[in-house]
Amino acid sequence: MTAASALLAEAVQKAEILEQVVAPNVKVTEPTVPLSEQEAQVIDPEGSDPLEEPLTCLARSIYWEAKGVPGRDMESVANVVMNRLADEAFPNTICDVVKQGSEQSPCQFSWWCDGRPDEVVENDAYEVAKEVARQALNQELPDHTDGALYFHDRTVHPSWANEFLLTAETDSFLFYRPDIASAK
Secondary structure, three states, X not given: OXXXXXXXXXXXXXXXXXXXXXXXXXXXXXOOOOOOHHHHHXXXXXXXOOXXXXXXXXXXXXXXXXXXXXXXXXXXXXXXXXXHHHOOOOOOOHHHHHHOEOOOOOEOOHHHHOOOOOOOOOHHHHHHHHHHHHHHHOOOOOOOOXXXXXXXXOOOOXXXXXXXXXXXXXXXXXXXXXXXXXXX
């Protein structure tokens, strides 16, 4: 095994463990060690790997949902994915959260079911998205969304938005979660 492939294998394993720490009903038996910037960047370096491991799925979601917008937007998209991962109503892996639904509409994240290729086309933006994903997996990001499980672009108003509590706004997005007080 080369040094590069060993670093990649270790990075993927760390990301999988960090993901399990957040998922409910999953027991982590190995010590959690933060994912370093170097380790994060060796995972899916070209943005064309299959969507099979946590950092790639999270980074691609951040990239496709919020590329080209300010950092708070990217971080907030990461917050929603991580909030869903931590919620028992959603799947227990980041990739399953991202792919929930199908590749045809309806789906949870528009980039996943838009019918276009999912490979990265802007490497600089993807490097930023991977860094945000790394911070999210390491639980280093504050939750800018106040527990949001849903979001949409400001230019649209989906019907489901009226069913939830607005928790945060960024330049590009509005964020929501179920209104716990009205559910009681």
